[in-house]
Amino acid sequence: MAYSAALYALAPLIIKRVWREWLPTYPRRQRLGLGLNLPDAKGLPTLWLHCASVGEVRAARPLIEALLERYVGYRLLVTTMTATGGEQVQALANRLPEGTGERLIHRFVPLDWPGSARRFVARVRPALAVMFETELWPNLLHACRRAEVPVAVVNGRLSPRAFDRYRRIRSLMGQALGNVSWLAAKSGADAERFAALGMARERIDVVGSLKFEVTRDAGVYKVSKGLRTAIGERPVWVAGSTRDGEEAALLDAHQTLRRRYPDALLVLVPRHPQRFDAVADECRAAGFDTARRSLEERVTPETAVYLGDTLGELGALYAAGAIAFVGGSLVPLGGQNVVEPASLGRPVLTGPSLENFSDVAVPLEAAGALATVADAAGLAEALIDAFENPDETRRRGKAGEQVVVEQRGTLERTLSGLGRQLSPEAR
Numbered sequence: 001m002a003y004s005a006a007l008y009a010l011a012p013l014i015i016k017r018v019w020r021e022w023l024p025t026y027p028r029r030q031r032l033g034l035g036l037n038l039p040d041a042k043g044l045p046t047l048w049l050h051c052a053s054v055g056e057v058r059a060a061r062p063l064i065e066a067l068l069e070r071y072v073g074y075r076l077l078v079t080t081m082t083a084t085g086g087e088q089v090q091a092l093a094n095r096l097p098e099g100t101g102e103r104l105i106h107r108f109v110p111l112d113w114p115g116s117a118r119r120f121v122a123r124v125r126p127a128l129a130v131m132f133e134t135e136l137w138p139n140l141l142h143a144c145r146r147a148e149v150p151v152a153v154v155n156g157r158l159s160p161r162a163f164d165r166y167r168r169i170r171s172l173m174g175q176a177l178g179n180v181s182w183l184a185a186k187s188g189a190d191a192e193r194f195a196a197l198g199m200a201r202e203r204i205d206v207v208g209s210l211k212f213e214v215t216r217d218a219g220v221y222k223v224s225k226g227l228r229t230a231i232g233e234r235p236v237w238v239a240g241s242t243r244d245g246e247e248a249a250l251l252d253a254h255q256t257l258r259r260r261y262p263d264a265l266l267v268l269v270p271r272h273p274q275r276f277d278a279v280a281d282e283c284r285a286a287g288f289d290t291a292r293r294s295l296e297e298r299v300t301p302e303t304a305v306y307l308g309d310t311l312g313e314l315g316a317l318y319a320a321g322a323i324a325f326v327g328g329s330l331v332p333l334g335g336q337n338v339v340e341p342a343s344l345g346r347p348v349l350t351g352p353s354l355e356n357f358s359d360v361a362v363p364l365e366a367a368g369a370l371a372t373v374a375d376a377a378g379l380a381e382a383l384i385d386a387f388e389n390p391d392e393t394r395r396r397g398k399a400g401e402q403v404v405v406e407q408r409g410t411l412e413r414t415l416s417g418l419g420r421q422l423s424p425e426a427r
Contacts, residue, residue, distance in 0.1 A: 003138055003172055004114055014111060020274075021083045026108060033110040033119030044075045048126035050109055050140075053082040054271075055241070055337060056132050057089055058314075059155065062213040062411050064092065068100050070415060077124060079109035084273060084311070091312045095217075110140070117143040125149075128422055131180075133157050138172060141179035150181040150421040154414050155210045157186045158193040159334065159355045166197055174198025181421050184414050186210075187359045205417060208410035211360050214343045217315065224319035231299050231306075231320070235264040235387045238318050238346075240308075241271040241336035242327035246351075247279055249330050249376040251286045251305075256380035258304065261387060265299070267317050269308035271327060271336065276309035283307065318344050322393060323386045325349045325379065335361075342369055342400035347393055349373055349382050363407060369400025 007014065018031055027035035047067060051057045057064075057080065067076055078089045089106035096104060110116035117139040121129075129144050129151045136153070144151045158166070166173050177183075177199040184207045185191035191204045228236075235257075239250050247268070254266045266288075270279045276294070283290040288304040291297035293313075299306055308317045318324050324341035326348055328334065334356030338348050348370045354361050364370035373379045386393045 007111070007113055018081075018111070021081065021108075023083050023086055026086075030108045031111050031116070032113075033116040033123065036107055036120070036123050038077075038105065038107075038123070041075060044073060044103070045127045046077050046124055047071060047074050047128050047130070048077045048079070048124055049130045049132065050079045050135050051085060051132045052135055053080060053085040054088045056080075056135075057085050057092070058340070059211050059337060060132050061092060062215050063154065063210055063414065064104065065096075065215065066411055066415055067418075068096070068103055074127070075103040075105060077105045077107060077126070079107050081109055087311055109137075112137040112139045114139050114143075118146070121147050121149060128152065128418065130154055130418065134162060136173070136176050136180075138176040141176050145179040151179055152418055152421050153180055153183040154418070155186055156183045156194060156204075157190050157356070157359070158197075159358070160193075161334075161355060163193045163196070170197055182417055184417055190359070205413070207413040207417065208407065209360050210410050210414060211337060211339045211357070212404055212407035213411040214339055214404065216343070220315045220319055220344070223313065223316035227299075227316070227320040231265060232301075235261045236267060236321045237264070237323050237325065237383055237386075238267040238269065238308075238321035238341070239325040239327060240269040240314050240318060240341070242268065242279075243271055243331055243333055244275065245331045246327050247282055248286075249379070250325070251283065251288065252376035253379040253383065254288070254304070255286070256377070257383045257387075260384050263301070264383075264387075265303065265306060267306045267308055267321055269314055269317055273309070273311065276307070280307050280309070315340055315344065318346055321346065322390070323347050323349065323383065323397075327351075329353045330375070338364060338370055339404060342397075343404045345394075345397040345401040347371070347386065347396035347400060349379060360407075363403050364400055367399040367403045368396050369403060 029035035051060050080086050086106050093101040093104040110120040121143040126149055129149050131153045133155050183199055183204045185204055186209045188206050191206050195201050257264045283305045289302045290305045291299050291303045292307045292309055294309045318341040324346045326336050326338050328336040329351030332353045335354035338357055339360050341348050342364055350372055352372055373382050
Protein backbone atom coordinates (compact mmCIF):
# COMPACT_ATOMS: atom_id res chain seq x y z
CA MET A 1 0.00 0.00 0.00
CA ALA A 2 1.36 3.43 -0.96
CA TYR A 3 0.27 4.86 2.40
CA SER A 4 2.35 2.34 4.36
CA ALA A 5 5.31 2.80 2.04
CA ALA A 6 5.17 6.56 2.67
CA LEU A 7 5.11 5.97 6.43
CA TYR A 8 8.17 3.74 6.22
CA ALA A 9 9.98 6.34 4.13
CA LEU A 10 9.19 8.99 6.73
CA ALA A 11 10.20 6.72 9.63
CA PRO A 12 13.18 8.88 10.81
CA LEU A 13 11.02 11.99 11.02
CA ILE A 14 8.14 10.15 12.68
CA ILE A 15 10.35 8.55 15.31
CA LYS A 16 11.99 11.90 16.05
CA ARG A 17 8.55 13.48 16.50
CA VAL A 18 7.21 10.86 18.92
CA TRP A 19 10.50 10.45 20.81
CA ARG A 20 9.62 13.36 23.09
CA GLU A 21 6.06 12.12 23.62
CA TRP A 22 7.01 9.73 26.35
CA LEU A 23 6.70 8.92 30.03
CA PRO A 24 9.65 7.55 32.01
CA THR A 25 8.03 4.27 33.07
CA TYR A 26 7.00 3.26 29.53
CA PRO A 27 9.20 1.24 27.17
CA ARG A 28 9.55 3.01 23.84
CA ARG A 29 8.80 -0.28 22.09
CA GLN A 30 5.11 0.44 22.69
CA ARG A 31 5.22 2.56 19.52
CA LEU A 32 5.87 -0.71 17.66
CA GLY A 33 3.09 -2.63 19.38
CA LEU A 34 5.59 -4.27 21.74
CA GLY A 35 6.26 -4.01 25.45
CA LEU A 36 2.66 -3.27 26.36
CA ASN A 37 3.07 -5.09 29.68
CA LEU A 38 -0.67 -5.22 30.28
CA PRO A 39 -1.60 -6.34 33.78
CA ASP A 40 -3.28 -9.69 34.29
CA ALA A 41 -6.81 -9.29 32.96
CA LYS A 42 -8.18 -11.70 35.59
CA GLY A 43 -10.70 -12.90 33.05
CA LEU A 44 -11.91 -9.40 32.14
CA PRO A 45 -12.30 -8.64 28.42
CA THR A 46 -10.94 -5.31 27.16
CA LEU A 47 -12.62 -2.27 25.69
CA TRP A 48 -10.18 -0.01 23.82
CA LEU A 49 -10.65 3.75 23.48
CA HIS A 50 -8.14 5.87 21.57
CA CYS A 51 -7.82 9.63 22.17
CA ALA A 52 -5.17 11.77 20.51
CA SER A 53 -4.09 14.03 23.35
CA VAL A 54 -5.03 15.78 26.57
CA GLY A 55 -7.93 17.74 25.07
CA GLU A 56 -9.59 14.62 23.72
CA VAL A 57 -9.08 12.78 27.02
CA ARG A 58 -10.79 15.63 28.86
CA ALA A 59 -13.65 15.61 26.39
CA ALA A 60 -13.92 11.81 26.65
CA ARG A 61 -13.91 11.77 30.46
CA PRO A 62 -17.72 11.38 30.79
CA LEU A 63 -17.59 8.49 28.30
CA ILE A 64 -14.65 6.86 30.13
CA GLU A 65 -16.45 7.03 33.46
CA ALA A 66 -19.72 5.80 31.95
CA LEU A 67 -18.06 2.82 30.24
CA LEU A 68 -16.39 1.78 33.49
CA GLU A 69 -19.69 2.07 35.31
CA ARG A 70 -21.84 0.31 32.70
CA TYR A 71 -19.41 -2.48 31.81
CA VAL A 72 -18.20 -3.56 35.23
CA GLY A 73 -17.07 -6.90 33.78
CA TYR A 74 -14.57 -5.16 31.49
CA ARG A 75 -11.35 -3.24 31.79
CA LEU A 76 -10.84 -0.12 29.69
CA LEU A 77 -7.59 0.54 27.83
CA VAL A 78 -7.18 4.19 26.79
CA THR A 79 -4.37 4.94 24.35
CA THR A 80 -3.00 8.36 23.49
CA MET A 81 -0.47 9.74 21.05
CA THR A 82 0.97 12.29 23.50
CA ALA A 83 2.56 12.12 26.93
CA THR A 84 0.29 14.83 28.34
CA GLY A 85 -2.71 12.77 27.25
CA GLY A 86 -1.25 9.79 29.09
CA GLU A 87 -0.76 11.84 32.24
CA GLN A 88 -4.38 12.95 32.01
CA VAL A 89 -5.56 9.33 31.87
CA GLN A 90 -3.39 8.40 34.83
CA ALA A 91 -4.70 11.36 36.84
CA LEU A 92 -8.26 10.29 36.08
CA ALA A 93 -7.54 6.70 37.15
CA ASN A 94 -6.15 7.98 40.45
CA ARG A 95 -9.33 9.97 41.13
CA LEU A 96 -11.70 7.08 40.45
CA PRO A 97 -13.10 5.00 43.34
CA GLU A 98 -11.07 2.04 44.54
CA GLY A 99 -11.81 -0.99 42.41
CA THR A 100 -12.72 1.15 39.39
CA GLY A 101 -9.44 2.96 38.80
CA GLU A 102 -7.66 -0.37 38.55
CA ARG A 103 -9.78 -1.20 35.49
CA LEU A 104 -8.59 1.93 33.65
CA ILE A 105 -5.24 1.41 31.91
CA HIS A 106 -3.18 3.73 29.72
CA ARG A 107 -0.70 2.82 27.00
CA PHE A 108 0.70 4.67 23.98
CA VAL A 109 -0.92 3.94 20.63
CA PRO A 110 1.43 2.22 18.16
CA LEU A 111 2.64 3.99 15.07
CA ASP A 112 0.41 3.18 12.13
CA TRP A 113 2.78 0.75 10.45
CA PRO A 114 1.18 -2.56 9.44
CA GLY A 115 3.30 -4.76 11.73
CA SER A 116 2.94 -2.44 14.72
CA ALA A 117 -0.83 -2.28 14.27
CA ARG A 118 -1.20 -6.07 13.94
CA ARG A 119 0.93 -6.75 17.03
CA PHE A 120 -1.00 -4.23 19.10
CA VAL A 121 -4.44 -5.59 18.19
CA ALA A 122 -3.27 -9.21 18.66
CA ARG A 123 -1.90 -8.41 22.12
CA VAL A 124 -4.86 -6.35 23.34
CA ARG A 125 -7.61 -8.45 21.71
CA PRO A 126 -10.29 -5.82 22.38
CA ALA A 127 -13.95 -6.72 22.35
CA LEU A 128 -14.57 -3.27 20.85
CA ALA A 129 -12.30 -0.51 19.50
CA VAL A 130 -13.53 3.08 19.92
CA MET A 131 -11.83 5.97 18.09
CA PHE A 132 -12.45 9.48 19.40
CA GLU A 133 -13.26 12.24 16.87
CA THR A 134 -10.94 11.95 13.82
CA GLU A 135 -8.46 9.31 14.95
CA LEU A 136 -8.74 7.30 11.73
CA TRP A 137 -5.49 5.36 11.33
CA PRO A 138 -5.85 3.11 8.24
CA ASN A 139 -3.57 0.24 9.32
CA LEU A 140 -4.96 0.12 12.86
CA LEU A 141 -8.50 0.01 11.50
CA HIS A 142 -7.51 -2.69 8.99
CA ALA A 143 -5.86 -4.74 11.75
CA CYS A 144 -9.10 -4.57 13.74
CA ARG A 145 -11.08 -5.72 10.73
CA ARG A 146 -8.74 -8.69 10.17
CA ALA A 147 -9.04 -9.66 13.84
CA GLU A 148 -12.86 -9.30 13.65
CA VAL A 149 -12.84 -6.47 16.19
CA PRO A 150 -15.79 -4.07 15.72
CA VAL A 151 -14.74 -0.43 15.40
CA ALA A 152 -16.77 2.63 16.39
CA VAL A 153 -15.96 6.32 15.93
CA VAL A 154 -17.51 8.55 18.59
CA ASN A 155 -17.84 12.32 18.74
CA GLY A 156 -17.00 12.11 15.05
CA ARG A 157 -16.12 15.46 13.57
CA LEU A 158 -14.63 16.76 10.34
CA SER A 159 -14.05 20.49 10.09
CA PRO A 160 -14.27 21.99 6.58
CA ARG A 161 -10.48 22.38 6.61
CA ALA A 162 -9.90 18.75 7.61
CA PHE A 163 -12.45 17.58 5.04
CA ASP A 164 -10.60 19.41 2.27
CA ARG A 165 -7.37 17.65 3.29
CA TYR A 166 -8.94 14.20 3.50
CA ARG A 167 -10.76 14.65 0.21
CA ARG A 168 -7.39 14.65 -1.54
CA ILE A 169 -6.86 11.08 -0.30
CA ARG A 170 -10.48 10.02 -0.59
CA SER A 171 -9.62 6.50 -1.76
CA LEU A 172 -7.49 5.84 1.32
CA MET A 173 -10.07 7.37 3.66
CA GLY A 174 -12.83 5.34 2.03
CA GLN A 175 -10.89 2.15 2.71
CA ALA A 176 -10.27 3.19 6.32
CA LEU A 177 -13.90 4.11 6.92
CA GLY A 178 -14.96 0.81 5.36
CA ASN A 179 -13.55 -0.85 8.49
CA VAL A 180 -15.79 1.21 10.81
CA SER A 181 -18.90 -0.53 12.10
CA TRP A 182 -20.63 2.57 13.51
CA LEU A 183 -19.92 6.31 13.46
CA ALA A 184 -21.52 8.71 15.97
CA ALA A 185 -21.32 12.12 14.30
CA LYS A 186 -21.49 15.36 16.26
CA SER A 187 -23.68 17.10 13.68
CA GLY A 188 -25.48 16.61 10.40
CA ALA A 189 -22.73 18.54 8.61
CA ASP A 190 -20.08 16.21 10.05
CA ALA A 191 -22.14 13.19 8.99
CA GLU A 192 -22.37 14.50 5.41
CA ARG A 193 -18.61 15.02 5.24
CA PHE A 194 -17.89 11.50 6.48
CA ALA A 195 -20.35 10.11 3.93
CA ALA A 196 -18.66 12.09 1.17
CA LEU A 197 -15.38 10.40 2.11
CA GLY A 198 -16.90 6.94 1.75
CA MET A 199 -18.53 6.10 5.10
CA ALA A 200 -21.71 4.10 4.55
CA ARG A 201 -24.66 6.32 5.49
CA GLU A 202 -26.53 3.46 7.14
CA ARG A 203 -23.68 3.17 9.63
CA ILE A 204 -23.81 6.86 10.66
CA ASP A 205 -25.96 8.33 13.42
CA VAL A 206 -26.02 11.99 14.43
CA VAL A 207 -25.90 11.96 18.24
CA GLY A 208 -24.54 15.41 19.21
CA SER A 209 -21.32 16.46 20.91
CA LEU A 210 -19.88 14.68 23.93
CA LYS A 211 -18.20 17.95 24.85
CA PHE A 212 -21.49 19.04 26.41
CA GLU A 213 -21.39 16.01 28.72
CA VAL A 214 -18.98 17.60 31.17
CA THR A 215 -19.08 16.34 34.74
CA ARG A 216 -18.46 18.57 37.72
CA ASP A 217 -15.75 17.39 40.03
CA ALA A 218 -16.69 18.32 43.60
CA GLY A 219 -13.09 19.36 44.18
CA VAL A 220 -13.21 22.05 41.46
CA TYR A 221 -15.11 24.58 43.55
CA LYS A 222 -13.16 23.75 46.68
CA VAL A 223 -9.88 24.52 44.92
CA SER A 224 -11.25 27.64 43.21
CA LYS A 225 -12.70 28.95 46.48
CA GLY A 226 -9.33 28.56 48.19
CA LEU A 227 -7.63 30.35 45.32
CA ARG A 228 -10.16 33.21 45.38
CA THR A 229 -9.60 33.59 49.11
CA ALA A 230 -5.86 33.84 48.52
CA ILE A 231 -6.34 36.33 45.68
CA GLY A 232 -8.78 38.60 47.50
CA GLU A 233 -11.26 41.04 45.99
CA ARG A 234 -9.80 42.05 42.65
CA PRO A 235 -10.72 41.63 38.94
CA VAL A 236 -9.61 38.16 37.78
CA TRP A 237 -9.71 36.68 34.29
CA VAL A 238 -8.44 33.31 33.15
CA ALA A 239 -6.76 32.41 29.85
CA GLY A 240 -6.73 28.63 29.44
CA SER A 241 -5.16 26.20 26.96
CA THR A 242 -3.04 28.95 25.42
CA ARG A 243 -0.69 28.10 22.59
CA ASP A 244 2.67 29.33 21.34
CA GLY A 245 2.25 32.77 19.80
CA GLU A 246 -0.80 33.75 21.87
CA GLU A 247 0.71 34.78 25.18
CA ALA A 248 2.18 38.01 23.77
CA ALA A 249 -1.29 39.19 22.71
CA LEU A 250 -2.80 38.14 26.04
CA LEU A 251 -0.16 40.04 27.98
CA ASP A 252 -0.75 43.13 25.80
CA ALA A 253 -4.46 42.91 26.57
CA HIS A 254 -3.70 42.50 30.26
CA GLN A 255 -1.47 45.58 30.18
CA THR A 256 -4.34 47.61 28.72
CA LEU A 257 -6.80 46.19 31.25
CA ARG A 258 -4.52 47.14 34.15
CA ARG A 259 -4.50 50.77 33.04
CA ARG A 260 -8.22 50.78 33.88
CA TYR A 261 -8.02 48.23 36.71
CA PRO A 262 -4.50 48.38 38.20
CA ASP A 263 -5.13 45.38 40.49
CA ALA A 264 -6.42 43.08 37.73
CA LEU A 265 -4.97 39.55 37.80
CA LEU A 266 -4.48 37.22 34.83
CA VAL A 267 -4.52 33.48 35.56
CA LEU A 268 -2.59 32.07 32.61
CA VAL A 269 -2.70 28.33 31.81
CA PRO A 270 -0.58 27.20 28.82
CA ARG A 271 -1.76 24.01 27.14
CA HIS A 272 1.62 22.23 26.94
CA PRO A 273 3.77 21.58 30.04
CA GLN A 274 7.01 21.82 28.06
CA ARG A 275 6.26 25.54 27.56
CA PHE A 276 5.67 26.43 31.23
CA ASP A 277 9.18 27.78 31.87
CA ALA A 278 9.28 29.78 28.64
CA VAL A 279 5.88 31.36 29.34
CA ALA A 280 6.95 32.28 32.88
CA ASP A 281 10.01 34.00 31.41
CA GLU A 282 7.85 35.81 28.85
CA CYS A 283 5.52 37.12 31.56
CA ARG A 284 8.40 38.49 33.60
CA ALA A 285 10.10 39.94 30.53
CA ALA A 286 6.88 41.85 29.83
CA GLY A 287 7.23 43.47 33.26
CA PHE A 288 4.61 41.48 35.17
CA ASP A 289 5.15 40.24 38.71
CA THR A 290 4.48 36.51 38.15
CA ALA A 291 3.69 33.72 40.63
CA ARG A 292 3.83 30.03 39.65
CA ARG A 293 1.31 27.57 40.99
CA SER A 294 3.66 24.58 40.61
CA LEU A 295 6.13 26.28 42.98
CA GLU A 296 3.33 27.16 45.47
CA GLU A 297 4.22 30.83 45.16
CA ARG A 298 1.79 33.15 46.94
CA VAL A 299 -0.43 35.62 45.11
CA THR A 300 0.43 38.98 46.62
CA PRO A 301 -1.18 42.37 45.90
CA GLU A 302 1.75 43.00 43.52
CA THR A 303 1.18 39.79 41.54
CA ALA A 304 -0.13 40.59 38.06
CA VAL A 305 0.04 37.11 36.48
CA TYR A 306 -0.60 33.78 38.18
CA LEU A 307 0.79 30.96 36.04
CA GLY A 308 -1.30 27.77 36.26
CA ASP A 309 1.59 25.47 35.41
CA THR A 310 0.03 22.30 36.79
CA LEU A 311 -1.97 19.47 35.20
CA GLY A 312 -5.59 18.57 35.82
CA GLU A 313 -6.62 21.88 37.41
CA LEU A 314 -7.90 23.87 34.45
CA GLY A 315 -11.54 23.68 35.59
CA ALA A 316 -10.70 24.92 39.08
CA LEU A 317 -8.69 27.79 37.63
CA TYR A 318 -11.51 28.74 35.23
CA ALA A 319 -13.90 28.80 38.19
CA ALA A 320 -11.62 31.22 40.06
CA GLY A 321 -12.12 33.96 37.46
CA ALA A 322 -15.03 36.13 36.39
CA ILE A 323 -14.51 35.54 32.67
CA ALA A 324 -12.51 33.05 30.60
CA PHE A 325 -10.51 33.27 27.40
CA VAL A 326 -9.98 29.93 25.64
CA GLY A 327 -6.76 29.62 23.67
CA GLY A 328 -5.73 28.00 20.42
CA SER A 329 -7.96 30.59 18.78
CA LEU A 330 -5.87 33.76 18.31
CA VAL A 331 -3.54 31.57 16.27
CA PRO A 332 -4.89 29.42 13.39
CA LEU A 333 -5.20 26.15 15.33
CA GLY A 334 -8.98 25.69 15.44
CA GLY A 335 -9.57 26.54 19.10
CA GLN A 336 -9.92 24.52 22.30
CA ASN A 337 -12.82 23.35 24.45
CA VAL A 338 -15.13 26.29 25.19
CA VAL A 339 -17.67 24.14 27.04
CA GLU A 340 -15.60 23.63 30.19
CA PRO A 341 -15.65 27.28 31.35
CA ALA A 342 -19.25 27.68 30.15
CA SER A 343 -20.33 24.71 32.28
CA LEU A 344 -18.88 26.52 35.29
CA GLY A 345 -21.01 29.60 34.65
CA ARG A 346 -18.23 31.70 33.14
CA PRO A 347 -18.78 33.75 29.96
CA VAL A 348 -16.26 32.81 27.29
CA LEU A 349 -14.05 34.82 24.93
CA THR A 350 -12.11 33.27 22.03
CA GLY A 351 -10.14 34.35 19.02
CA PRO A 352 -11.48 33.93 15.46
CA SER A 353 -10.04 30.42 14.89
CA LEU A 354 -12.69 28.13 16.38
CA GLU A 355 -13.49 25.74 13.53
CA ASN A 356 -12.73 22.61 15.58
CA PHE A 357 -15.41 23.62 18.09
CA SER A 358 -17.92 25.34 15.85
CA ASP A 359 -20.67 22.84 16.74
CA VAL A 360 -20.57 23.68 20.45
CA ALA A 361 -19.82 27.35 19.86
CA VAL A 362 -23.02 28.03 17.90
CA PRO A 363 -25.55 27.53 20.77
CA LEU A 364 -23.25 29.34 23.22
CA GLU A 365 -22.96 32.31 20.85
CA ALA A 366 -26.73 32.36 20.35
CA ALA A 367 -27.21 32.60 24.12
CA GLY A 368 -24.70 35.44 24.42
CA ALA A 369 -22.36 33.26 26.47
CA LEU A 370 -19.51 33.27 23.95
CA ALA A 371 -17.97 36.18 22.08
CA THR A 372 -15.16 36.38 19.53
CA VAL A 373 -12.34 38.91 19.62
CA ALA A 374 -9.98 39.59 16.73
CA ASP A 375 -6.81 40.62 18.55
CA ALA A 376 -5.27 41.98 21.74
CA ALA A 377 -7.10 45.31 21.45
CA GLY A 378 -10.47 43.57 21.02
CA LEU A 379 -9.73 41.27 23.95
CA ALA A 380 -8.83 44.19 26.21
CA GLU A 381 -12.04 45.99 25.23
CA ALA A 382 -14.14 42.89 25.97
CA LEU A 383 -12.46 42.41 29.36
CA ILE A 384 -12.97 46.02 30.39
CA ASP A 385 -16.63 45.78 29.38
CA ALA A 386 -17.03 42.57 31.42
CA PHE A 387 -15.62 44.12 34.59
CA GLU A 388 -17.55 47.36 34.15
CA ASN A 389 -20.83 45.45 33.80
CA PRO A 390 -20.64 42.64 36.40
CA ASP A 391 -24.38 41.91 36.41
CA GLU A 392 -24.40 41.38 32.64
CA THR A 393 -21.25 39.28 32.90
CA ARG A 394 -22.91 37.00 35.46
CA ARG A 395 -26.05 36.79 33.27
CA ARG A 396 -23.98 35.67 30.29
CA GLY A 397 -22.25 33.08 32.45
CA LYS A 398 -25.58 31.69 33.68
CA ALA A 399 -26.87 31.56 30.10
CA GLY A 400 -23.89 29.46 29.02
CA GLU A 401 -24.32 27.11 31.95
CA GLN A 402 -27.96 26.62 30.95
CA VAL A 403 -26.99 25.86 27.33
CA VAL A 404 -24.67 23.07 28.53
CA VAL A 405 -27.49 21.56 30.62
CA GLU A 406 -29.97 21.71 27.71
CA GLN A 407 -27.54 20.11 25.22
CA ARG A 408 -26.93 16.97 27.28
CA GLY A 409 -28.11 13.54 26.12
CA THR A 410 -25.29 12.70 23.73
CA LEU A 411 -23.62 10.37 26.23
CA GLU A 412 -26.61 8.06 26.54
CA ARG A 413 -27.09 7.96 22.75
CA THR A 414 -23.40 7.15 22.33
CA LEU A 415 -23.48 4.38 24.95
CA SER A 416 -26.54 2.87 23.30
CA GLY A 417 -24.80 2.78 19.93
CA LEU A 418 -21.64 1.27 21.38
CA GLY A 419 -23.67 -1.42 23.12
CA ARG A 420 -25.10 -2.48 19.76
CA GLN A 421 -21.56 -3.04 18.41
CA LEU A 422 -20.67 -5.58 21.07
CA SER A 423 -21.50 -9.20 20.35
CA PRO A 424 -24.51 -10.65 22.23
CA GLU A 425 -22.10 -12.75 24.29
CA ALA A 426 -20.07 -9.66 25.24
CA ARG A 427 -23.18 -7.67 26.11
